[in-house]
Amino acid sequence: MSGNGNRLTVAPTVTVLTMMKARLIGATKGHALLKKKADALTMRFRQLLKEIIEAKENLGSTMKGSFFAYTEAQYAAGENIKHTIMDNVDTAVVKVRGELDNVAGVKIPRFESFVIPGETKMDLTGLGRGGQQLQNCRKAYLSAVELLVQLANLQTAFLTLDEALKVTNRRVNALENVVKPKLENTISYIKAELDELEREEFFRLKKVQKNKQKKVAQTAAETAEVMQATAAAGDLQLPPFNGPSSGVQPSGTSSLLNYKDDDLLF
Numbered sequence: 001m002s003g004n005g006n007r008l009t010v011a012p013t014v015t016v017l018t019m020m021k022a023r024l025i026g027a028t029k030g031h032a033l034l035k036k037k038a039d040a041l042t043m044r045f046r047q048l049l050k051e052i053i054e055a056k057e058n059l060g061s062t063m064k065g066s067f068f069a070y071t072e073a074q075y076a077a078g079e080n081i082k083h084t085i086m087d088n089v090d091t092a093v094v095k096v097r098g099e100l101d102n103v104a105g106v107k108i109p110r111f112e113s114f115v116i117p118g119e120t121k122m123d124l125t126g127l128g129r130g131g132q133q134l135q136n137c138r139k140a141y142l143s144a145v146e147l148l149v150q151l152a153n154l155q156t157a158f159l160t161l162d163e164a165l166k167v168t169n170r171r172v173n174a175l176e177n178v179v180k181p182k183l184e185n186t187i188s189y190i191k192a193e194l195d196e197l198e199r200e201e202f203f204r205l206k207k208v209q210k211n212k213q214k215k216v217a218q219t220a221a222e223t224a225e226v227m228q229a230t231a232a233a234g235d236l237q238l239p240p241f242n243g244p245s246s247g248v249q250p251s252g253t254s255s256l257l258n259y260k261d262d263d264l265l266f
Helices: 014-077 081-088 131-232
Strands: 094-103 106-115
Touching: 014 094, 014 131, 094 131, 106 131
Parallel strands: none
Antiparallel strands: 094 106
């Protein structure tokens, strides 16, 4: 039998046994659902990891092209083009909006970049000198910003999923290695105790029945002894019969077995 540390401390009754069985069924269903959730999170986690690796590889080549485009623009438009660009910037053209994705019940933040449509002062920058290189540089950096937002989205989702996956795995392991074994050991303990009580009750009933049989046998033996003693003492003597003259009275004894009556005809 399992020790007290491997089972719950409960009273071994039928009601508690029913409760433990219901809890075991609930724990089994919860373990199955959490296992499916952990599998879904693991699949999404690996997919995010693959996307992060691809995004980082693309970001490296994109940033390399952006810096090269900036060098070309600076060479074509001159050193002072930086101040001209900064003076023409009023508001941000690229903005980021946040949403939530649901993966197996886990809320994951999602970021998405978008460009505000319309003409800006940047479209007229560099008309006098190096305009083409400036536009190429602008497009290269817009692509880099989009990749950075995408990478931030993937890494944030990766960290969120990683934490949720750890919690889910801990719960799965707790149900599988702690809760379910304790409930199973408790059920086994209650069944063993109930069986032991049933055996004790059966033994008690057998003992009671055996005692009753002994008492009945003793009573029968005493009755037989009394009857045997009465028979040994002889027949009982009755007084003489002074009945009507029509009967025939035997002589020499007053036993009822020796009396004879006249036959009656109807």
